Amino acid sequence: ELGVRYVLEGSIRKAGSRIRVTTRLVDAATGRQIWAEHYDRDVADVFLVQDEIATSVCEAIQPRVERSERERAARKAPERLDAWECFHRGMWHLANTEAEEIAKARGFFARAIQLDPQFARADAALAQSYLNEVTIFRPDLRNVNVPQALEHARNAVKKDTTDAAAHAVLARALWMLGSHEESLAEADLAVSLEPNSAVAYGAQGGARLWGGRPRDAIKPLQTAMRLSPFDPLIPLWLHYVARAHYLAEDYAASIRVAQQLRHSFPHFRPPYNTLLAALGQTGQVDEARIVFAEALERFNEAFRTYLSLPLNELRELRAEDREHVISGFRKAGLVA
Incomplete structure (x- = not known):
């Protein structure tokens, strides 16, 4: 009624x-x-x-x-979906952390925008799909994906200046481009616009982490996970927490969170780098070799290239953070 x-x-x-x-x-x-x-x-x-x-x-x-x-959207025939349902069907695919699912999600987000050109949240989700692909599966696509993500994130903010999710994904795109001050401002704005938004707090934690404030990153990330305990971004937020502990030189806590990720989300690659570096910092060289062998088996030989990524690809990291991570790899005997 x-x-x-x-x-x-x-x-x-x-x-x-x-x-x-x-x-x-x-x-x-x-x-x-x-x-x-x-x-x-x-x-x-x-x-x-x-x-x-x-x-x-x-x-x-x-x-x-x-x-x-x-x-609900996942149960409905694709041809019968409206813009709102296309958006949620895309989010359903994006929640499945598999490379081929990202392309499916992107198709539904694009269709949602086609059906409703002013649908800001669909643009924000499209930006998120490009960033997730770089972070989880294809760091080699950074130079292609991040500018596209930035464009869609800015479109989302332009369509709806009050949408916290749009500002949150814009913050994420900005820190991946190294624009840390602007990223922090966007993340703080997202939280102020929607104080109960998990993605806003997740962005605030990420912006602080990659912007050189790792100790300040942990609380908003924990808030994000409390607000949305089943969120598809939980593995990413836990990864940020593990890296925040690492950069704050709390290596034991970093290992604990990264090990949790390793067992709960075994096909999520990013925390392996943090875990290997933290094991190196604590002198657990034998354990680092075991984890490295597991990573090679799980992610193939391409994983070796990831050990050099802080130098070549992860440009959102500050120079001192890059050297901090690489020093852990060196102590683990993984790089010269």
Whole structure:
């Protein structure tokens, strides 16, 4: 009757100075419950309680709605998708960390833009697809992909200046081009525009990490993962956390996070570099050789070239950060 896809229902009960707020998110078409929670609070400061519960509910339902939309779009025939559904179908493909999935995702994002030329979020997602391809699979495409990502990110911001996701992906494109101050500004703006946006906090953490503030990067990255625990960008954010610990010279923490990634997302290549460098810094040469052999088996001989990438390709790293990573490789006996 309301013409909506999701309904957020709630009730409140009071006993003395205590209240219980119960809320649930429902798929309006099927009646399926997507999420439910209850909150027990003291009503001494009722306005503070209102704000706290509203924020908690917003943080909880946003990632679940997005996940539900991706799954719904994946079940629908491609020729029947509208622009919004094309966008979510693309996000569904982008969530699958396989090289061929990125091309499929890009096709749906392009179609979404064709169906709705003012759809800023589709442009932002298209930019993300180009950056993911460089970061995860094809660093050799940096000179081609990053400028294209920057163009789509700027288009997204131009179409909707209030879209936090657009500013977040623009921040990511900028740090990959070495424009760190502008990247930090865009990431901070993304967080201010949408304080419950996981991608905004992820961009803020990344901008701080690659901009020379690794210790300040960890908290926003942890916030991003708390806000969206099932986000497709979780492996990337964990990679940033591992590298932040490394650049902050907390090698034990870096190894712990990188090992977690190695076991949970074994086909995600970027953290292997951080893990090898951190093992070298801590003198664990034998373990580094085991990890290196595993990486060669998993990613083929091409992985050897990645050990030189901080010198040749990862130009978003500052010179001192590049040397820091390479020194770990040297101590692990992996480069001369």
